[in-house]
Structure formats: structure tokens, C-alpha cells
Amino acid sequence: MAIDYKDAGVDIEKGEALVSWLQADKTSSAHSDKIVSGIGGFAALFRAQFQNYEKPCLVSATDGVGTKVMLASQFKNYSGIGQDLVAMCVNDLICCGADPLFFLDYFACGKLDLEMAQSFLKGLRQACEMANCALIGGETAEMPGVYQKNDFDCAGFAVGVVDETKLWGADRVKVGDKIIAFPSSGFHSNGYSLLRKVFAEDIEQWQDILLKPTQLYPSLIAKLKTELDIHALAHITGGGMDNLLRVIPEKTGVSLNPWKVPAMFREVKQRAEMSWESLLKTLNCGIGMAMFIAAEDFDQFSDLCLNLKQDYWLLGEVIHSEDKTWQLDLSQMDEVNS
Template sequence: MIDYKKSGVDIQTGDELVSWLQNSDSPSTTASTLKNIPSDVPDFKKRVVSGIGGFAALFDGRFQTMKKPLLVSCTDGVGTKVKVAAYFKDYSTVGQDLVGMCVNDLICTGGTPLFFLDYYAVGKLDLNAAQSFLTSIKKACEKSHLVLIGGETAEMPGVYQESDFDCAGFSVGVVDEEKMWGAHKVSAGDKVLGIESSGFHSNGYSLLRKVFENEFDQYKEWLMKPTQLYVEAAMSVKAFDIHAAAHITGGGVENIPRVLPAHLKVRLTQWELPECFKEVQKRSGLSLEELRITFNCGIGFVLILPQAELKNVESKINELGLKTYHLGVVEDRSPAEIQQEIHVVWD
């Protein structure tokens, strides 16, 4: 007889994982650990109607303190960083990477994260590895003011090798339309403030795996360092007149024009590269321009704001232990720049 388990799918282990999730003292179902939460930010804990274990999760979507609440949704993965985690058999940080890749996009609207769902696919389900991964997600949710409300674990022999896995995340938040950040608020003269990254985050790993091939162990600290979570930084400056924000991932700071109106550009000044990116440049032979469009190069998040707000906003972010960089200014594009589709210029 050939049953499901002999075919490579262990339903019992999957059930044990769900039971563990339901019964664990999940930090993501307790109050957020974040400080500096504005008074009008929804309390996610009280809004979960039903979570993990059902066919679908339910969440109370009434936001009486907002004039026109808009839902914000984001989805992402961590790319081939999963191959590095699988090599080390270390799943204790990749969950934070997954949450970070989603919520750092979400907060670019000025929105507040509410809940998170994950998709975890494996060749063979290892209970300890799955628990380590999900614990990392739950802890990152706690740090990011949202709740892990559901997800899916898929055991797919034949699609993945036994030690292989992949993951995807989905986050939902809310923003009051009149307080939304974006291109509609940006004007010439606005300043560009960068916030430091923790390292590579979750981008460029197909290249990094080649650059550090056969030397993973020596560079584990760099390769496995989790993505910086910027929710607390964004929350702490909601009281100020922030015009726009950009999450710096694949494409680097060249992604800033995604939050600019068509007639504007940014003029940027180069900052000091962190050591890990200098090492990549040395080993790969990439030009500085190529490096900047592949990696975050030490800048993980950018705020665009008026000069008058710069000092106070920078002070708030520095209080959280995050370094900031004065990257440049927003300017009008010339007719030639519009014709040539130039959105970023460097001093």
C-alpha cells in the first residue's frame, strides 16, 4: 500500500505544527512592544475575531477615529536568501526578513500595519525548523505592531529537495487618506533623509552566493543578519509633516523616484559604504553605479520631508538607535532630463 506519508507528505507533523502555533504563548497576540505609537493607531490585539486554525481569519475593520480609512496591502518574499538559511540550517532570522520585506513596503504609505500571513513551502517538513522560522515571524510581528493571523505550510516532495524551502508573506495595514504619504505631497526643495540598513537585508543574494561561494561560514554574520524593521521609526515621526517614504531594496536608491511626481528628480550625495558592501565591490569588481542598483549600500529606508521638519525628525529616529544620512534634495527636472528619463542625479 502507498499512503500519503510514504509519498512524502506527513500530515501528523503538519497538525503538530498548527497545534503548537495555536497553543504557544505567541508574542504576536500580546500588546505591541513599540513605543511612540500615535493615539489614533488601531489596537490590533482587540481586533482579531478569529485567527490561526480556521479556514480563514477574521479581523475587525472598523476604524472610527479615521475620516476615510484605506486598507494597505503588500506581499513579498526573501529571494534566494532561503538558500543561505538552508545551508546553515538556521531559520531563526529569516522570518524577520520576511516580515520586514512586507511591512517596510507597507509603511511607505504612512500606513499602520495590522496583520500578517505567511506561506511556508518545504520538501520535507521539519518541525524544529518550522517552529524556528515561525517564532522569528512572530517576534518580528511583535516589533512591527501587527499580528500573525494565519498562513499556510505546504509540504511538496518532488517540487523541493528535502532541505529546500521557500516562503512568502502578506501584510495588511490601514491609513487615513488625508494623512497618506506619497508623491502627491512632494515638492521641489524637499530634503531626502536616509536611515541606515542592517546590511544586505534580503536583496542581491543570487550575487552574494557567488561572491562568497565556499566561504559562507566565514561571512555568516553578514549573510544571515536580518532585515531592519522600520515600523517603529515610521510610527515615531507620524506627527511630523512627512511627504513620502521609500523602502530601499532591489534597485537601491534608484527606487526613490517611485514616490516622486513625474516633473521632479532627486539630487543625491554619496555616503560612506559599510564594510560588507566594500568587500562585495572588491570581490565582484562591480562599479559603484552597479553596486548602487543592486544593493541598498547601507541605506534601508528613505524619508522625503520639508527642510523645516528635518532636525526634529532626524532626532526622533536617532533616539531609536538608528543612524541617519542627509542624502540630498528634490529638484525640478529639466526638459532634457524629462526627455532622457533621468530621475536621479549624483553630485
């Protein structure tokens, strides 16, 4: 009996239709003047222009969205996953002071559904535009046998540029630096293996909260860094507050102030019977990005955020410490969140 690729579960025509749809969609214009050859070729070409950088250094970041894709499949809601993917990559990218340049995605599924793939890619393309990052290429893989019919997964890859003479990070962070918290939009894209268990019995009523897209921070940080001497950024993802320790030098630690944790995180704590320490080492607990600045720059920062109508709070400060750790009076967390 004759058999072809479509009989085996791979529909090349659908894949070609998706590429054609992407090529016809002109909604994204970020860095469009620098795209020499984009979607549809064997490789994407980007014309790099670094005249504004004294010592340009390319920066890369790659990530996925974890088991959040399973909830998207369960509720057939794919519109926010594209933004999740872009955000997980570019929010990492900017932590050293980099400007995003371009983005590529990998989308794999058991059976290609054009409506589903287009919903995902629309969100991805819009997020790239919001992050001032060109979507220049990607890969769509239909893999029956590896994935079930309604299963999919995705990965992203972002490239940016930073002036090596102006890198942010532990070399800039000093004792006494203030730590600013910028709010998350929700759970973002971490902890979903736990969240799916915690909310298993009534997950439908939580779907809007669970599928809310990850906040994008590049636009905010781009505005702040033109006026402010930023020492470091920490993207608060898996591992929670432990991410703060990735950008401080040896012999220092972090002293944190208690804060009002959003209700969704308190619900997880209650249902899972988690301690504050465990919760704070697992989820972002309402903090999407943390910024380190000199204490004397705090008033200037506050004025900038007022003008930008940007919410923030003073999370803590950098302290002397033999062990690189964060400190927080957990009894005060109970008081603030009672």
C-alpha cells in the same frame, strides 16, 4: 502494495503538530483584541476598527526573501528568515503612511522539519510583534518532488490601513524636499543570487553577516509621523537607489550626497569588480529606508531623532529635472570610501 499520504512524502501529523504548537504559543499580542478567529481555521477573522481614520483605506503588500532561503538551508539557520519575511512586507506597507494590521505567511518545503519550521515561525511571530502586526493565519505546504528534502521557500502577505486624506507619496513631494537615510542592518533580503556567487569561496566566514535579519521600520516611522509631516518613504530594496524615483513626481529628480558605504558592500564591489553605479542600482548600500520631508522641518526631525537615539544622515534633496533620475558625483564616492 498499499500506500498512504505519508508514504508519498506528506506527513499530516507533523503539520497538525505545528499548528497546535502555534496555537499554544501566546507570545504575540499585537492587536489581539481584534482577532476574532485566527490560526487553525479555514480563514482568519479580524475585527476592523477605523474610528480614528477620516477616510480609511486598506493597504496590502506581499513579498518573499528570495534566494536568502538557500543560505538559511545551507547553514541550518532559520531564526532570522521569519523577520526577513515580515520586514519585506511591512516595510513596503508603511511607505504610503499605513499602519500595519495583520500578517499571513506561506511556508513550503520538501519535507517538514518541525524544529526548522518552529525556528522560522518564532522569528516571524516576534517580528510581527515588533511591527505591531497580528499574525492571524498562514499555510504550511509539504511538497515532495517540487522541493528537495532540505529546501524551503516562504512568502508573506501584510494588510494595513491608511487615512486616504493623508496618503504619502509623489503628490506630496516637492522640489527642495530633504531626503533622509535610515541605515540598513546589512544586505537585508535582496541581491542574494549575486551575493552567493561573490562569497562562494569563503561563504562560511560571511554567514553571520549574510543571514542578519532585515531591519524593521514600522515602530520608528510610527513615532516620527505623530510629530512630523512626512511627504514620502522609499523602501530601499532590489534596484537600490532607483527606489527613490518611485515616490517623486514628474519633472523632478534626486541629488544625492556621497556617504560612507558599509564595508560589506565595498567588499562586494571589489570582488565583483562592479562600478559604483552598478552597485548603487543593485544593493541598498547601507540605506534601508529613505524619508522625504520639507526643508523647513529638518531641524525638528533632527531633534526627534536625537531624542529617539536614532541614526540617520542627510542623503540629498529633490531637484528640478526633465528626466526622473538620481544624480551623484561618483568620484566623491571614491573619496569618501577610500
